[in-house]
Amino acid sequence: MLLVKDAEAIIFNLLQPLDQKQDIEVVDLLNGHNRILANPVISRLDFPHWDNSAMDGFAVRYGDVKEARAENPIILEVVEEIPAGYQPKITIQPGQAARIFTGAVMPAGADTVVMQERTRWEENRVFILAAPQFQEFVRHQGDFYQGGNELLPSGTRLTATEIAVLGAVQCNKLSVFRRLRVAIFSTGDELVTPEQSLQPGQIVDSNQLALAALVRELGGEPLMLGIVKDDPKALGEIIQYAIAHADLVLSSGGVSVGDYDYIDGILASLGAEIHFRAVQMRPGKPLTFATFPNVLYFGLPGNPVSALVSFWRFVQPTIKRLSGITEGYKPMWMKVRSRSELKSNGKLETYICGKLHLIDGVYEFHQAGGNHSSGNLINLTQTNALAILPVGTTLVSPQQEVLILALRY
Template identity: 75%
Template sequence: MLSVKDAETIIFNHVQPLNQEHDLEIVDLLTGFHRILATPVISALDFPHWDNSAMDGFAVRYEDVQSSTPENPTILEVVQEIPAGYQPKNTIKQGQAARIFTGVIIPKGADTVVMQEKTKLQENRVSIFSAPQPQEFIRKQGDFYQAGTELLPGGITLKAAEIAILAAAQLPKISVLRRPRVAIFSSGDELVTPEQTLKPGQIVDSNQYALAALVRELNAEVLMLGIVKDNPTALIETINYAINHADIVLSSGGVSVGDYDYIDKILASLGAEIHFRAVQMRPGKPLTFATFTNSLYFGLPGNPVSALVTFWRFVQPTIKKLSGINRGWESKFIKVKSHCELKSNGEMETYIWGNLKLNNGIYEFEQTSSNLNSGNLINLAQTNALAILPVGKTLISPGEETLVLQIE
């Protein structure tokens, strides 16, 4: 049985991110949100595009106003007003000023802006009551970004700010990586859909819905393959279809040592390299990881909590890395104080679900309830973290630090 760390290393070493040569798509900005930028973006525009004002006020020559005081204001002739979107026509000469507004082009001859609160306008004359700093409130062309250099790197997730930048750079079409494709199915004769009448001994298949929601949350495509009965022929057909149509395959159930657990044998028959069948963790011990030429296979446990814990611990970072994100795909671990007593038998790396809460400015972890069971899906609701007790650790006392996996 592998340690969690060894299992993680094996999985991540087999993840080959999507790349711009084979996995490129061209999309418009409105559909680019949350997509992965495939290649670096270079703009032909400077930002700002021209020298412009950072304040409403008056564009002046610094040498004219450098000695201005409330007692001895400088009086200048206002020779033009420059509204937004207007190209200045006059050059500011000695003793002159231009009325100007935030974001508009600085007229030739002017090198400083005096904010309007330090002035008084009377007809076509403006009194300057305070000496500005040289080039004050001037945003120079290219101060924020210079044309021809890298505007955005490849491998980033396009969020609102990045979409705005691309729009401002007049780049309505962008190159992104395609979304990873994830096939999901559940295995077991006992499983029924939420629409079916529940009979004694049957279980509603909640795993497929939870896994699909988590995959979609990662902006990957979901291929739902439904419930597959414990029938070798049906399982072979489903798995064979999945590995030929998806980058990642997630099955739940059918990977323990029961008489009707056929998954591992079928994987081997289809040419998979099975890397491990169990991990030293609770919940989530019966986890299979296998690789095919063009796909990764995760055989998740059938118990609902076990399936979700193994997804958060292994599958979520796998999908992120596969998607082509250049950094930040790893799981997020932090050390926090435990609000309550956490227990384990010490034999397995143990994951206890609960919540990170802010207490007097310090984050603490609080276990969701005392009834922790891998089949108890109910008390997993509204949780946002998993406290981790390493192998050999049986007790974490209140106030003691513990490592926590943040779940999204």
């Protein structure tokens, strides 16, 4: 049974991201959300595209107004009004100013903007009541980005902010990695779908739904293969199908040491290299990680909490890295104050579900209520963090610091 950090190291050392030449698609900007850039983005445009005003006010020559005071205002002739989207036609001469609005192009000859609150305007004259700083409220062309340089590196996940930036510099076609294909199935004679009527001893298969949703959140393409009975022949057929059609396979159940836990034996018979079968953690100890050529296989435990904790700890960073993300794919750890008393038997690295709150500027972890059985799926509702108690730690008292794993990063 491996230490958690050793299991993680084995997985990360085997990750081979999608190929930057073979595994790419070209999509338009509107379809780029949540995709991963396969190539760097370089725009021809500067940003801002031209010198423009950052304030409603008056475009002036600094030399004309640098001595302005409320008791001794400088009076300038207003020769043009420049709203946003208008191309100035007049060059500002000594003793002149232009009325200008936020975002509007700076006129030739002007180098500074005086905000309107520091002026008094009468007909075609403006009284400058306070001296501005040189080039105050002027956004210069290329201040934020200069065309021809790298704007976004490959491996960037495109969120709303990146989409906005790409739109602003007119990058309308994007080279992105194809979506990672993830096959998912659940095992067990006791499982039924949410649509079926429950009979005594049966359990609704929630794992497949949760895993598919998590894969979608990460930008992957789930291939849902349904429920497979505890039958070696049926399991072998579905695993062969999965490894032929996916980059990554997730099964839940069938990886413990019971009489009906067939997954490991079937994987070995199909030629998989099994790297480990158990991890020193709770929940989630029975965890199989295996590889086929070009395919990774995670055999997750069947209990819902165990399956999801295993996913968050190992599968989530795996999917991020395989998808082409180059930075920020590893688990995000934080040390925060616990508001709850956290307990463990100290024998296994223990993961406790709960919520991370920001209270008075300090992050605090609140343990989920209820029974902390690995079968208590209800406890995971609104969970956004897991507290980790290392091997040998049996108690974290309220107000003590605890290491947590943030689940959405």
